[in-house]
Amino acid sequence: MNNRDDSAVYSAELSSVLDPSTCSTIIETLDSDSVLLKDQGPHPMKVYLRVRPFSKAELTSNESQDCVIIENAEVVSLRAPKDSSTMKNSERGIGHSVHKFTFTRVFGPDTTQAEFFEGTVEDLIHSFANGQNGLVFTYGVTNAGKTFTVQGTPKDGGILPRSLDVIFGYIKGRQYPKLNLKPHLSSDVMKLDATQVKLEESMKASLLCSIKEDGMKSTLSSSSLKQLLSTSCESISMDGSVYGSLSNDGNSFQFSAWVAFFEIYNEYIYDLLDQFPSLKNQKRPNLKISDDQTGVSYVKDLKWINITSTEEACKILQFGNKNRSLASTRMNQQSSRSHSIFTIRLLKLSADNDPRVLAVSEMSLCDLAGSERCNKTQTAGDRLKEAANINNSLLILGKCIAALKQNQNPKKTSCIPFRESKLTRLFQPFFCGKGKACMIVNINQCASTYDETLHVMKFSAVAKQVIQSIQPRNFEFLGPRIVGKDGKVITEIDPNISVEELLSEDEDELDITMNPEDLIKKIEELREKLISERQSKLVLELHIRKEMGEAMYQQMVDLDETWSKRFEDLKETHEEQLESRLEMYKKAIKNHAHHQAMEELEENYVPMEEFQAEQEKVEEKENRIQELEIALGLRKNTDEEEANQGAVEALTQRCQEKERVISTLKAQIHDLKNENALTVMKMNEENQLLKQHLKVKEQEVRGLQSLAERAIQLEASVSELQVQLDESRKNLSSVEICEPKPKKGLFSNIRNTMAGTPKKLASKSQGKSEEVSGTSRKRPLLSRK
């Protein structure tokens, strides 16, 4: 079953049980003195503030910036320093830079330990001595003075040694000397046999002995304490108004005081009165929390030590302090990393040799670990784990206090998460009417811890609004049960009990005219009634627990379903959002690439017309080359012509190749034209290729141009040859003039000359003509250039 349910059931059960109407026949076993009664009505939880003075180091490091201003005995103002987050936030319009808080009472830096004790818990200790349970807990950031307030120093004791002193001042001379009645479970008492008593005695002796050995190092030396507290003792014994009612009891009661000291460290409970393991690897046994029949939580197997004086109690405290987990953090060299709880149980006994237990009251003083934030202490590893656990349990304490406050409004009741941490589980009875809780808020005035201090103050402001009411005692509290060695309740009535004693606290309820036998009968009846009440309540509790469990389970299932549905929906929406976003990015990338490609294309773009014009030019040149080739064909027979021919052929071949490349490129360009935007990148590459080819082509064109020039030169040489030819024809004609010939046309003459001359020359002037032709043939064409 959920923890919350438990607490709810417990509260529900408690309130039904505590219905005043059902308590009409209850026998009150405790004092009904005025001290007790006057505090039982509903009243806000008492929250005291103690502001500690600056240390010398703090004063030199500019920590004093007037952050804490005590307005009057109940009001304090907090003013945010320059560099605090609160100030920064307020500058941004979030929150305020000045906060005011009201407390039950505010104690300034000059308050002495005695003044503080008298102004705060002294009354609570008086109530405790009268049978009322009490809890005092200190809350504050690390280094705020919590331990100083609770334990004090060897020279100046805190509230704990002072409380012990008040208690022993009260029970002085009325102490039960034996150890055979010992606290058991939450509020029962175990009757010990002789062996057990011996065990108790030896345990106590060994514990006190170990302190004696360590006496020199002790923080709260008993002698100094005695000297310190002597003043308060005197004041107590002189204070008749407070103790008047107590001393009225005369010697009809005796008391037995027992103490326990434990710590909650990392959500584990360790008994501080256990001998610390001597071996390094040996672990300290951790204790469990159990609930008694009425649902009240208690620490199981906790060591209870009987004490007879303040000195003994202080020695026990010293012993426990030695075991206390202390670790140094950056902020406080002796910082408490655990919540330590010192508990005193007072058994109120009848004044007999074998007395009855009339009441058991409990007073717990809890020194909570510092509520610092992890980042402030720069904690890591174990220290970080400690801080997390400390913060967690303090957070739950805060939640419980907030829920308690909220539950004061009947329309807004909610479950109080007492069971979420060990600390709150143990505090639960005090918040639920079993006793009175009182909170001490410790703060320092340092600017560097302002934000944390403000947080503490806000927490305490909520606590201050919690209304407490001590529930009237009823069947549940009808005296503590006495159990035997086996843990079973001892039911038979002690024949030695004097009826007057038994009924002394219930005179209002009982008919004093009844004879003793009838009274015993009546008591028997009541006892039976009580047992059957307890049984029926247990059944009812089981029933309610079961119902609550089922309801809670169903609620959890529903919640699980709702959350899984919400989770699925969220998942789907996120997936859709992611997909659409992905698409958007893809599109954007595509557009960007396209845009870039288009820009590049624009930069490198050669218009088709230009390209075609260039092509035409190339073609023209090619034609011209061909013509030249034809012209050159006339000179084929010369070596130079051949060489030129070869070059021209090679060029022609290359031209053809290039033509092919050009045509391929043309085809590619054509393809590129048809391709869509996605192939723009490719087009770009090909365009680059084309550009390279164009460059080559241009080079080739330039080559062709130079060839053309060459061809022109050749043409010139041809015309030169023509001139030579003309000359030779002239020569020939002059020869013909010598040998007259029939006159013919110039061309036929040339033709005849070209065709017939060799023959004629061969016959007439062979040697001469051969010489001429031979000379002309042998003369290289290029050498004439």
Ligand SMILES: Nc1ncnc2c1ncn2[C@@H]1O[C@H](COP(=O)(O)OP(=O)(O)OP(=O)(O)O)[C@@H](O)[C@H]1O
């Ligand atoms: N009222 C005071 N007057 C003088 N000195 C004080 C007072 N309160 C605290 N101090 C000193 O301030 C220091 C820190 O106090 P203390 O160790 O009690 O802080 P704490 O809140 O218990 O710290 P932590 O949570 O880390 O244990 C100690 O040196 C203590 O002596």
